[in-house]
Amino acid sequence: MRGMAGFTVAELMISLAVTGITLSIGVPGFSSFIANQTQTNATNELVTAMTLARSEAIKQNRFVTVCKSSDGLQCGTTNDWEDGWIVFANTNQANANTVDINETVIRAFEINSDGRSVNPDVTGLNFVAFRPTGTVNINATWLICDSRGDLHARAVQVDRAGRARSVEVVQPGTEDPGLCS
Numbered sequence: 001m002r003g004m005a006g007f008t009v010a011e012l013m014i015s016l017a018v019t020g021i022t023l024s025i026g027v028p029g030f031s032s033f034i035a036n037q038t039q040t041n042a043t044n045e046l047v048t049a050m051t052l053a054r055s056e057a058i059k060q061n062r063f064v065t066v067c068k069s070s071d072g073l074q075c076g077t078t079n080d081w082e083d084g085w086i087v088f089a090n091t092n093q094a095n096a097n098t099v100d101i102n103e104t105v106i107r108a109f110e111i112n113s114d115g116r117s118v119n120p121d122v123t124g125l126n127f128v129a130f131r132p133t134g135t136v137n138i139n140a141t142w143l144i145c146d147s148r149g150d151l152h153a154r155a156v157q158v159d160r161a162g163r164a165r166s167v168e169v170v171q172p173g174t175e176d177p178g179l180c181s
Contacts (some may be wrong), residue, residue, distance in 0.1 A: 039146050042116055043154040043166045045109050046085070046142060050128070050156070050164030053087045056106055057130035057162075063090040064106070067097055067127035072108030074099050077126055081118035081142060084110040096129040117145045117180070134162040143169065145180035153180050 007015075049066050057064040067075035070083040075097045087106045088099050099105060111118070121141045128136055142156045153169040169179060 035146065035148060036152070038114070039116075039144065039152055039154055042111055042118070043144050043156060045111060046081075046118070046144070046156045047164045047166050049085055049087050049107070049109050050158050050162075052107060053128070053130045054134045054162040054164070056087070056089065057132055058134045060089055061132045063093050063096060063132065064088065064130045065090050065096050065127050066130075069108065072110060073105065075127055081120065082111055082116055084108065090129065097127040115147050117143075119143050119145075128158060130162055135160060136162050143179060150179045 053064045053066045064087060065075070066085055066087050068081045068083065069076050069086040072084065072086060075086065076083070077097075086099070086108045089104050089106060090096055091103045092100050094100075119142065121143065122138060125138075125140060128138075128140065130136055136158060137160075139160055140158050144154045144156065146152060150169065155167045155169050156164060157167055158164045
């Protein structure tokens with residue numbers, strides 16, 4: 001008769017110890033990976049909105065606006081950019097910060113902020129209007145911060161030519177400049 005097959009208590013304890021050590025090393029790294037990806041996604045959403053608006057302005061030969069919006073239907077004046085934004089064709093070429101009755105929202109962007117802040121460097125900037133040439137009136141930069149602070153902050157820059165790009169704000173190894181405070 002053969003003996004019973006199975007684990008001894010010592011083998012089980014060693015397996016649990018190895019599993020515990022592996023998880024204690026892997027989980028913090030994975031959490032950091034998730035936080036980095038979420039920050040990158042939020043940044044890319046704003047770059048996508050600006051790029052979409054610019055291309056639609058050129059393609060449709062009309063003004064196209066990106067404005068902050070909490071409901072995905074209308075531009076907001078009191079809510080913040082971290083609530084989301086919309087891209088719409090300004091058919092009437094009037095009221096650049098208002099979706100009029102016959103104007104279409106091209107795309108709505110809703111950001112799951114989880115404490116994330118999205119702030120432009122221009123005070124009171126509620127919208128950006130792209131001309132039919134793809135250009136805009138001002139240079140603007142939006143600072144995107146999460147709970148980890150300045151060292152993980154990202155920024156989206158839009159130049160007068162209407163080109164949007166994502167940039168790192170603080171280089172690794174530099175002091176905390178207090179941008180996200």
